[in-house]
Amino acid sequence: MVFVKSFAVNGSHVRRTDQVLEVDFPYMQTSVEMEPKSTEAVAVLVKQMYTFRTQLKVARLGVMLVGWGGNNGSTLTGALISNKRQISWNTAKGPRAPNLFGSVVMSSTVRVGANSAGEDVFAPMHELLPMVHPDEIVLGGWDINRANLAHAMQRAKVFDYDLQRRLIPHMESLAPLPSVYYPDFIASNQEQRADNVLPGDNKTEHLNIIRQNIREFKRDKNVDQVIVLWTATTERFSEVVPGINDTAENLLDAINASEEEISPSTLFAVASILEGAPYINGSPQNTFVPGCIQLAERKGVFIAGDDFKSGQTKFKSVMIDFLVNAGIKPTAIVSYNHLGNNDGHNLSAPSQFRSKEISKSNVVDDMVKSNRILFRDDEHPDHIVVIKYVPTVADSKRAMDEYTSEIFMGGTNTVITHNTCEDSLLAAPLILDLVILCELFCRITYKTSSTDGFMPFHHVLSFLGYMLKAPLVPSGTPVVNALFKQRACIENVLRVCSGLPVEDDLRLEHHVHSVDMRNRSESNCNIVKNVCRRDHEEFYANGSLANGNGSVTSSRSRTRPGDSKPKV
Ligand SMILES: NC(=O)c1ccc[n+]([C@@H]2O[C@H](COP(=O)([O-])OP(=O)(O)OC[C@H]3O[C@@H](n4cnc5c(N)ncnc54)[C@H](O)[C@@H]3O)[C@@H](O)[C@H]2O)c1
Numbered sequence: 001m002v003f004v005k006s007f008a009v010n011g012s013h014v015r016r017t018d019q020v021l022e023v024d025f026p027y028m029q030t031s032v033e034m035e036p037k038s039t040e041a042v043a044v045l046v047k048q049m050y051t052f053r054t055q056l057k058v059a060r061l062g063v064m065l066v067g068w069g070g071n072n073g074s075t076l077t078g079a080l081i082s083n084k085r086q087i088s089w090n091t092a093k094g095p096r097a098p099n100l101f102g103s104v105v106m107s108s109t110v111r112v113g114a115n116s117a118g119e120d121v122f123a124p125m126h127e128l129l130p131m132v133h134p135d136e137i138v139l140g141g142w143d144i145n146r147a148n149l150a151h152a153m154q155r156a157k158v159f160d161y162d163l164q165r166r167l168i169p170h171m172e173s174l175a176p177l178p179s180v181y182y183p184d185f186i187a188s189n190q191e192q193r194a195d196n197v198l199p200g201d202n203k204t205e206h207l208n209i210i211r212q213n214i215r216e217f218k219r220d221k222n223v224d225q226v227i228v229l230w231t232a233t234t235e236r237f238s239e240v241v242p243g244i245n246d247t248a249e250n251l252l253d254a255i256n257a258s259e260e261e262i263s264p265s266t267l268f269a270v271a272s273i274l275e276g277a278p279y280i281n282g283s284p285q286n287t288f289v290p291g292c293i294q295l296a297e298r299k300g301v302f303i304a305g306d307d308f309k310s311g312q313t314k315f316k317s318v319m320i321d322f323l324v325n326a327g328i329k330p331t332a333i334v335s336y337n338h339l340g341n342n343d344g345h346n347l348s349a350p351s352q353f354r355s356k357e358i359s360k361s362n363v364v365d366d367m368v369k370s371n372r373i374l375f376r377d378d379e380h381p382d383h384i385v386v387i388k389y390v391p392t393v394a395d396s397k398r399a400m401d402e403y404t405s406e407i408f409m410g411g412t413n414t415v416i417t418h419n420t421c422e423d424s425l426l427a428a429p430l431i432l433d434l435v436i437l438c439e440l441f442c443r444i445t446y447k448t449s450s451t452d453g454f455m456p457f458h459h460v461l462s463f464l465g466y467m468l469k470a471p472l473v474p475s476g477t478p479v480v481n482a483l484f485k486q487r488a489c490i491e492n493v494l495r496v497c498s499g500l501p502v503e504d505d506l507r508l509e510h511h512v513h514s515v516d517m518r519n520r521s522e523s524n525c526n527i528v529k530n531v532c533r534r535d536h537e538e539f540y541a542n543g544s545l546a547n548g549n550g551s552v553t554s555s556r557s558r559t560r561p562g563d564s565k566p567k568v
């Protein structure tokens with residue numbers, strides 16, 4: 001295998017200028033024709049030509065976190081500073097260097113193709129298209145607690161002490177803006193944190209202040225784009241009330257009337273949408289009430305959610321995909337976890353736990369519904385979710401799962417897992433992926449023979465489902481929870497927008513009679529390889545490359561659009 005730091009795709013289907021990359025893509029689908037209640041079907045192959053257009057200029061990106069002073073917010077902030085400044089730290093086991101492990105965009109690779117020797121060539125996912133580099137992201141946000149980010153980081157107890165010590169000078173000047181606090185939506189045990197709240201209960205005033213905060217942040221930080229992301233405390237579900245939050249008009253009127261059922265998270269979503277800022281919900285509550293979704297559609301602003309998929313649930317979406325697609329029938333999934341961070345404290349309250357229980361429980365539905373050999377229409381594995389608050393373990397969440405399945409000829413298979421998830425160290429890189437990909441999708445448009453010119457993707461950005469437990473999807477479309485299908489969706493949309501083919505793992509070239517790889521016909525797609533095998537091993541050894549003059553270049557490519565890509 002060979003690893004390259006960057007590549008360009010050439011071919012008659014690719015048109016590139018300094019500003020724009022346009023790619024033609026023949027999208028093949030099957031339209032299934034069948035009579036109602038019939039079990040016979042006919043699949044007809046349908047090809048639709050898409051042209052994808054990507055604006056290559058990456059936005060100067062500002063990210064405003066709601067709940068900035070929380071474990072996730074402070075951990076992400078410290079991690080970005082540590083990576084940008086290359087702040088290493090000492091531990092009992094020796095020195096540690098910053099990294100971005102757990103970010104699918106920054107730390108996973110894609111197969112670009114095979115070279116003339118038949119070797120697979122891999123590149124970083126973030127090299128598929130120009131994306132925001134984490135070093136360039138400007139962070140800000142709100143919190144109902146006034147602690148500065150240095151204090152918040154220390155309170156979170158996530159980073160090693162020596163790293164905390166080294167980060168404090170860079171974080172103590174960062175302070176969250178005061179936020180909206182409506183006690184009824186989060187556990188009463190959170191009241192002690194609420195010392196940084198907007199006065200009064202006039203929701204129109206609160207909305208306008210949040211909107212002003214977004215405008216001022218964009219101006220003062222000199223960013224081109226702002227994305228608002230909720231990583232604040234899990235709220236109880238909002239009741240969807242006709243006349244209150246069922247349409248965009250009713251929702252805006254309800255805010256003007258300071259209706260009680262309008263949650264802080266929905267207020268933030270409305271403010272973001274009205275300011276043209278994409279809004280992402282990292283928690284399980286139903287922020288996106290129907291009126292909010294309709295408002296996002298009206299304004300053409302991306303929304304995505306719900307609930308970061310970080311540890312136990314992420315693993316579950318792999319296990320159930322494996323079992324069901326192996327023809328094995330899961331009959332019971334018992335998920336228990338305990339955690340001791342403030343999130344866990346909030347989740348110890350029934351209404352907030354219920355929000356999380358829903359998002360953690362629905363993650364198997366797509367896989368179960370896909371296999372009527374194993375499951376009857378109304379059949380579903382027993383699925384239990386338990387969350388307990390144990391202060392001692394702090395952010396180091398323990399997840400214990402038991403998967404019981406029916407196997408061949410009446411057999412039973414039971415898999416028991418114990419997963420210690422450093423909650424915030426698993427969630428923070430997902431926040432990075434969510435905002436990097438969201439910024440990219442804001443620069444991609446598409447056209448087909450049936451569109452009126454180039455159009456943005458649907459305002460419900462369901463491509464981001466990989467990072468979320470309960471992916472919000474456009475009305476009437478299926479929810480996909482299987483983790484590797486979700487990842488394949490992201491990789492393939494980026495591949496086709498870059499000019500590469502979909503990765504279908506068919507690999508026919510390896511299954512047909514041996515072809516002398518040296519005689520492979522020269523494809524019309526040239527891959528630029530600029531790193532030899534030695535560098536490849538060195539890259540993997542320490543994530544950096546020694547170039548010709550002995551100096552070390554960062555393993556994170558800083559290729560910018562328009563840079564002349566080295567040619568071999
Ligand atoms: N692995 C994970 O950590 C993980 C995974 C999935 C989902 N989540 C969700 O992410 C969220 C954050 O997790 P965390 O561990 O950082 O929790 P946390 O309690 O440490 O942080 C939440 C922060 O939000 C603040 N807050 C509460 N209400 C607010 C409001 N109305 N406006 C602004 N700030 C507000 C709190 O003061 C706190 O600082 C939670 O909802 C959690 O369920 C976390």
Ligand SMILES: O=P([O-])([O-])O[C@@H]1[C@@H](O)[C@H](O)[C@@H](O)[C@H](O)[C@@H]1O
Nearest residue numbers: 309310311312313314337343387
């Ligand atoms: O690990 P995972 O299931 O993806 O998600 C986590 C839950 O297991 C945990 O109970 C909760 O406190 C975290 O906020 C997060 O939701």
